[in-house]
Amino acid sequence: MDEKNSVPEKEFLQEGSLILSSSPHIRTSMTxxxxxxxxxxxxxxxxxxxxxxxxxxxxxxxxxxxxxxxxxxxxxxxxxxxxxxxxxxxxxxxxxxxxxxxxxxxxxxxxxxxxxxxxxxxxxxxxxxxxxxxxxxxxxxxxxxxxxxxxxTTWAPLPSAFHHFDGVTSATPLSAAAEFSAVTSATPTAAANTQLAIFNSNEFLWNAFLGNIGGCLGETSTLAILIGAAGLVYLGIIRLYIPVAILATITIFIWIVNGISPGTTPGPMFHLLTGGVMIGAFFMATDYVTSPVTNLGKIVFGAGIGIIVCVIRIWGSYPEGMSFAIVIMNALVPLIDKLCYKRPFGWNPPAGTFQPRRGEIK
Amino acid sequence: MTNILIAAAVLALLGLVLGILIGYTAKRFAVEADPRIEEITELLPGANCGGCGYAGCADFAKEIVENDANISSCSACSEENFKKIAEILGKEAGNREKQVAVVYCSGDNHKAKRLARYNGLNDCRAAAALSGGGKTCRFGCIGLGSCARRCQFGAIEIRNGLAIVHPELCEGCGNCIDICPRKLIRLVPATSKIHVYCNSLEKGPVKRKACEAACIACKKCVRAVPDSFNAQGFLVRVTEDSNLTEETIREIACPTGALDTVAHHTAANSGKEGAA
Amino acid sequence: MKNNMPIHPKHFEGGIHPADHKELSAAGLIRNIPLLDKYTLVIQQNIGAPPKLNVQKGDTVLKGQKIADAGGFVSVPLHAPTSGTIGEILEIPGANGAPVQAVEIISDGKDEWCEPMTPYPNWRDQNRELLLERVREAGIVGMGGAAFPTHAKLSPPPEKIIDTLVINGAECEPYLTADDRLMREYPEQVLTGAEICAKILRISHIVIGIEENKPDAINILRRKAKRNRNIQIIPLHVRYPQGGEKQLIYALTGRKVVAGGLPMDVGCVVQNVGTLKAIADAVTEGRPLIERIVTVTGTPVKDTGNFHLRLGTPVEKALEAAGGLQSPVGKLILGGPMMGFAQSSLKVSVSKNTSGILFLANDEVRQFEAGPCLSCGRCVDACPMRLLVSTLSKVCENERYDLAEENYVLSCLECGICTYVCPAGRPNVQHFRRAKAEINEKRRKNK
Structure with missing residues (x-):
């Protein structure tokens, strides 16, 4: 073969320089x-x-x-x-x-x-x-x-802060709520009812939403977390299965508990907006490595976390249980993955999927 | 006082009954285990490499004692322990020839011509299925080290894209043989010190184009010492009963360096100078 | 009739849509290239038994002359792409890297046809055995990529009930536009080919699935298909791998092919549009399969487009026809970027299943890095076969092929999506190919 002028631009394709690899030959830019x-x-x-x-x-x-x-x-x-x-x-x-x-x-x-x-x-x-x-x-x-x-668990208001707490300060509302539920589970008192009313008031919840309460660095401002979470979802980094499962489970669980025995604990909104629930649900529980891979598994995982958080908060000795709940459910991930196994396509075709079209066979 | 006595009596009685029971079961359901099996297991290397063809050293020991398996199937056992095992069995130790593996290729990244830049799984078998890795030669070492990872004795080194067996570390278990997709590895007697490090069945000129270190069947060596070489097509092999010395090899001076001594081939910087 | 209409999901679970770059080659008409001095024809261009060469070095052959006979039932003959003499019988690099036998045909420049097979312009009056025999004699194989002999596909065992002919015009692979151009420029042949297939299969219902990003092809075929009300043209969602056999059948008919099963188990036969044109040409004009439409594309190529290339055209000549290169090349691929084969040299030649010749620039090729799996689940979400890819990838990495088999690695299509989406750059498909090879080898041994 006339090798000299077979390809005019020899320098663009040197012998031995082509990359050899298995298909596919293109990849997303995501790393x-x-x-x-x-x-x-x-x-x-x-x-x-x-x-x-x-x-x-x-x-x-x-x-x-x-x-x-x-x-x-x-x-x-x-x-x-x-x-x-x-x-x-x-x-x-x-x-x-x-x-x-x-x-x-x-x-x-x-x-x-x-x-x-x-x-x-x-x-x-x-x-x-x-x-x-x-x-x-x-x-x-x-x-x-x-x-x-x-x-x-010390959150004294700091002189250096750009913003000074008003309303509920220093002691976290969660620990107050925990003590409160410990005291009141037997006989609800008038004082307890007042406290409950404060926790369920719109003003308190609004402060909790903005972050105007005591807590860890990142867990107080639900607003900021939601902005960040919207970013995560927009960029396609997380799917909403786990966070939604957690939040929904907490809401339903608290609602049921308060329905059975009114006044046990503040309302669902209080629980969602205080403590580490938000940051845990959006940023920690969604950790790829330690959460299930299938969507069903993710829902089960999130629901488990929600239940454990509520149990710890209402009946446990710790006021907060988000990180405990995440770690406990992490341990169950292999089991969840096993139980929520996806069958491959066409593995279990619904019976009677295929019926020859009438009048087709000659 | 009586309570104590009763307690002691009950305990003694219980002990007696249980003792008798245990004694009886020990006799009745005894498993005949040859003590030699354990002794031999101790003497075997314990690497469980599977080179003998049994499920591990303990299994092999059992087979030796019960079914008279050949002790020399274990290639990793030291000479001393080998004699001891023979002694235990009351057999003649006999001559056992140690074998080592040899990779019949000397085309490292400098010598073998590159066909393409391979990018993928670091596994020879996977690369072989995909155009056979980055080298032009279809017979040579792919150099991704599947054999080196398989070797339990750390005897295979991947140097510059070429697998090299260090005979002093090799126990001759043969585990690397199956994993090589190019079937380049063979067991040879440890005494043979000279090999033609090429396995390509291509025609001479094709080989020459693909690799600087290929045996191009110029037959220089065959002409010099006809008895020691065996030319098959375009590939020359050293015969098993040859008694070549290093000096002869130096005199022959293989033009491509495919004919080489084990010592020189495995020496740390042989890759750069070519054959002596 | 209404209640008997199948549901058309029009898509399947999973899948992705990579940037398809079809604009590079979709615009221009299909071009012809000048006759070459020499063609290097790979002898085995079909899956199954290799054809047997019936010519020797120095023989003169005419264009379209049979130079190799079918080597069995699952095999087809091979025809000379031009007139001339037979040159060397040599080994050239094959599409998947392993060297293959090839025969050189040195052109005499006359491009003279041999005596053609009898054309059947009125094929509707011929009996089906005759048509089936013609499909076989013309050397037609699946031109979408698998190269499975078409006559074998068109003669399903009698116990299988076939009721639908599924036509694959999806062309979901990025970069490729050969099928798109073909449907736009040869709609008549595509429909005729489909009707011939339907006649051979003794059915009338034909569904043609075309991705929505080819509106021209859909419109033209719709217009032409008015003559036969049994032909249905269904636009499909743009989603790779829409053209995968099982995915296509599901999207068009709602039927699921069981793992390890074949389309005929659910009453379908799938044909590619390129194959249909070849069938129409063979039956109505008596022309054997000696050329096909190939997309030559990629950013380093000067003048990208689609070409009528004769079988045996070396890739370098195809590149020359496309104006040569304008920037450095990192990868040469036969086929599409998702399932095609990377090549190490320009010496490879076009065969019956080469749908594209793709050049990728160095920065377009993303190399594998094989980082640790994060279990992010992107692969699991995208897998069209619903496999648990992350688990599979990890067990294959540890060479636990028994576990891989338990996790259904044999269902893998090798469509490449899991590797495409992996942020850690893991070579999943290569892992699975390796696992499948090991499992099949073990099964063979145990038999």
Whole structure:
């Protein structure tokens, strides 16, 4: 063959330079690191809200946690001699979510311990990203909550904040509600009824929606979380199965409990807007690695979380149970995946699907 | 006082009855286990590599004692332990020839011509199904290291896209043989120190185009020492009973370096200089 | 009649819509290219038994002359693309990489037809055995990609009841427009081919599924199909892999082909529009299958478009006809970007199932990185076979092919969606191909 002028632009196609790979030959532009960056982007409103409500202290905690988490990941890769995984930004996301689950007054060394638990114990020892059975940030929060209850649950209004609390401050409404339900379960008192009325008042709920109450950095402002969550959904990072299942289950559960025995606990809106339900539902429970892959599984997973949260809040000794609920349901994910198995296409055709068309056969 | 006595008596009685029961069952349902099986299991390497064809070292030991399996099927067992096992069985140790694996290819990334840039699963069998990886030669080592991952003894090194067996580490279990999609790996007696590292059945000129280190069947070696080489088509093999020495190889000076000594082939930087 | 109409879901569960780049080649008419000096004809261009060559080096052949006989029932003959002499019988790289036997035909420049097979312009009066024999003699295979001999598909075992002929005009693969152009420029042949198939199968109901992004093709065929009220043209949602056999049947008839089953189990026979044109040509004009329509496209190509290429045209000549290259090439693909085969050289030649020749620039090719699976579920949502891809991918990575089999890896279509959507860049399809090969090998051994 006349090889010389068979292809005029030889330099565009050098021999041995073609890429050989299995089909398909094109791919989406979505990559793991891009997903993580987009999650970070969607968390920005929450970060802004936390700085607005808690001042620069919030930023301090956020930066500390992010730096510690990335540092832990880097150290692990160095020591375990595994390829560097810092590039995928997953440690940054873990760090940020962990920070948003801490109190603004938390000392720096608790951030370090939190980062160690989240990255090393909850993630790397299981084999790193993709292998961890439990959501790292939730595990770290649970560990810190049990080990250092006091610093984790102090939310004094800070002089440095850009915004000063009014109305309900310092003590979280959830712990008040928990005490309240413990006292009143036997005989409802007048005082208890007043408290209940406050918690169910529109004014209180509006404050809770804006974030005008005590709580962890990222969990107070439902508004900011919803903005971020809308971003997640818009970018196609999460599907709404898990969050909606969680929120719906909580609403229904509280509604049933209050229906059976009125005055046990404040209304569903109170439970949705306070504590870590919102951030947990949209940003933590939806963690890809630790949630089921099928849509049905996701609904079951979300419903489980909702029920556990309510049980802990109403009858448990802790005022808040979101991170506990997530970790408990994480443990059940393999089982859920097994039970909510999808049959392949055409595996179980409905009986009588195929009936030859009448008059066709000659 | 009486209570204590009653308690003691009941306990003693219970102990007696149970003792008798245990004694009886031990005799009645005893499983005949040859103590030698355990001894031999101890002496076997314990790698459970499966090279003998049995389900593991313990299974092999059982087969040796009960069904008179051939001890020399275990290639990983040391000479010393081998003798001890023979002693336990009361057999003659006999001559057992150690075998090692050899990868019949010397076309690393420098020498073999690149056909395309392979991008995909890091697995030779998967690459073989897909145009056979990135090298032009259809017979040579793909170099993605499926054999190295299979080897339990860490004897296979992937150097520059070429699998190289280190004979001092190789136990000759043969696990790597099946996994190679190109059927490049063969077991040879550990004593044979010289090989033609090429497996291509192509015609000489085609081979030459595809790889600098191919055996192009120039038969220089065959002319020099006719008894030690065996030319089949375009491929020359060293005969099994050859007694070539390193000096002869140096004298022959294979033009492509396909004919090489094991020591030189596996030496750390042989890839760069070609054959001596 | 009304209540007997099947439901048309018009789509299937899962699927994606990648950027299709059809605009690159969809506009212009199908072009002819000048006669080449030499054609390199791959001998086995069909699935099944390889044809047996009946010529030798130095023989003179005429255009359309049979140069290889069918090697069995599931096999078709091969015809010379032009007149000339037989050259070397050599090995060239095949479409999937393994070297294949090929025969060179050196053109004499006259392009002289051999005595043609009898044309049957009035094929409606012929009996079906004759038509079936013609389909076979003309060397027709499935031109959508599988290359399964068409006559074998058109002779289902008598116990299977066939009631619907499903025509695949979906062309869901990105970049390719060959079927689109074909339906626009040869609607008559497509419909005739469909009617011939229906006659052979002794049925009358024909459904043609075309993706909605080909409005011209839909309109033209609708207009032409008015003559036969048994032909139904159904626009389908634009969704890859709409042209997958099982997906297409489901979208057009609502019937589900059971895992491991064939379309004939649910009373359908599927044919590609390209095959229909070949059938019409063979029956009405007596022309064997010696050329096909191929899309030559990709951003590095200067003058993209669709071409009538004779079988055996080397890819480099096709590229020359398309004006050559204008920027560096990273990948050369025979077929579409989702299911086509990457090539390592321009020496490969066009065969009966080559629907496209696609050049991708370096930055368009996304390399696999094989990061850890995040279980994000994108693959699970998109899989048209509803497989649990993330689990499968992990078990295959650990070489647990027994678990892969339990998770129905054998149902995989290899459509490539799971790999396309994977943010971690995992080569899922290659994993599954490997798993399927291992499982099939094990089954063969156990038999």
């Amino acid at each position: 793991t690191s891009r997903i993580m960056l987009q999650v970070l982007l969607c968390l920005l409103p929450v970060v802004a809200a936390s700085i607005w409500f808690y001042g620069w202290n919030a930023l301090r905690v956020i930066l500390l946690c992010m730096i510690f988490c990335v540092g832990m990941e880097y150290l692990w890769c160095k020591i375990a001699k595994t390829p560097h995984t810092c590039k995928d930004f997953s440690a940054l996301v873990t760090g940020l979510i962990l920070a948003l689950n801490l109190s603004p007054l938390i000392p720096w060394w608790l951030c370090l311990i939190g980062a160690f638990i989240a990255i090393i114990i909850a993630k790397e020892v299981f084999g790193g990203l993709g292998q961890n059975p439990f959501t790292p940030a939730a595990v770290a929060r649970v560990a810190l909550l049990i080990g250092a209850t006091k610093p984790m």
